[in-house]
Amino acid sequence: MVPLASEEISEQYYTLTGVLNDKGQIKGTLIISSQGNKALLKRQHIAKFNSLEEYWEKLDEEMPNISFTNAKIEHLNELDQVLNETYDITLDVNKQQENNILSLAPNVIDRISYNPFKIQDRTYPVDMGFKSKLQYNIQLEIPEQYEVTDKPQNVSLALPESAARYKYITQLTGTKLEVMGSLSFNKPIFTVDEYFSLKELYSRIIQQQKLDIRLTTKK
Numbered sequence: 001m002v003p004l005a006s007e008e009i010s011e012q013y014y015t016l017t018g019v020l021n022d023k024g025q026i027k028g029t030l031i032i033s034s035q036g037n038k039a040l041l042k043r044q045h046i047a048k049f050n051s052l053e054e055y056w057e058k059l060d061e062e063m064p065n066i067s068f069t070n071a072k073i074e075h076l077n078e079l080d081q082v083l084n085e086t087y088d089i090t091l092d093v094n095k096q097q098e099n100n101i102l103s104l105a106p107n108v109i110d111r112i113s114y115n116p117f118k119i120q121d122r123t124y125p126v127d128m129g130f131k132s133k134l135q136y137n138i139q140l141e142i143p144e145q146y147e148v149t150d151k152p153q154n155v156s157l158a159l160p161e162s163a164a165r166y167k168y169i170t171q172l173t174g175t176k177l178e179v180m181g182s183l184s185f186n187k188p189i190f191t192v193d194e195y196f197s198l199k200e201l202y203s204r205i206i207q208q209q210k211l212d213i214r215l216t217t218k219k
Contacts, residue, residue: 007131009186010036014109014136018089020215022143024102026091030109031084037130039083043076066091066108100217106152106170106179107209108138115206117199126190126198138179142215148172150214157204159197163187166205170213177213 011034018028034042049055056071070088075081094103105111117126142148155168168181183205190198 008036009131009133009184010038011133011135012038014134014138016089016108016136016138016140018091018139019141020093020102020104020143020146022145024093026089026093026104026108026140028089028140030087030089032087032109033085034083038132040079042083043079046073046076063109094212102146102215103212104215105209105212106138106168107136107181109136110134111209112183112202112205113209115199115202117195117202122192122195125192126195128185128188128190130188131186133182133184135182136180138177140177140179142172142175142177144175145218146215147218148177148213149216150212152208152211152213155204155208157201159194159201163190163194164198164201166201168208179213 013031013033015031015033016028018026020026046052046055049058052071052073056068060066060068067090068087069090070086072086074084074086076083091108094105151170152168154170155166157167158165163186165184165186166182168179170177170179172178
């Protein structure tokens with residue numbers, strides 16, 4: 001069982017720093033940091049594998065467009081410490097050769113494509129287990145021959161009293177593209193009356209995360 005700490009916010013951070021090369025690949029470093037119940041759940045998941053190598057192989061298998069190398073985990077057995085996973089990654093970007101266009105999914109990891117709230121009528125509260133925050137920061141160096149021709153709009157969504165909140169920001173400074181996002185649940189239990197707001201929040205997140213950043217070769 002997962003011990004619940006109602007006042008503690010369990011957090012998970014994804015930080016990707018990399019370079020987009022002229023082959024349509026992103027090469028960089030991904031760091032995943034987990035703390036609180038998020039770290040506990042991750043440690044329990046890793047413990048199901050016979051070795052760390054087996055865990056990393058499964059991760060590589062689940063994300064066929066990303067190659068993971070030089071994997072490292074810190075504080076796996078120090079339960080009071082932040083659990084850090086570090087990977088060198090190579091990510092293949094969707095490329096349309098005939099149009100010299102690259103389509104980059106802003107959410108490289110943990111893209112939300114599934115709405116867990118599907119039923120029409122909810123007769124009991126939604127128990128998230130604990131307060132949580134998922135945050136990601138992606139910083140990419142873009143080759144000078146490319147320009148950003150389309151990108152998702154910046155978004156800020158929130159339930160009443162900020163019970164749940166989603167933010168997404170994309171900004172381009174020179175040749176540096178930065179994508180920042182977060183999804184927070186600021187209480188562990190949501191009432192029946194809040195169910196449809198949660199369902200709608202996820203629907204809007206899914207629609208927003210379907211939109212790619214489009215890079216085109218400069219003329």
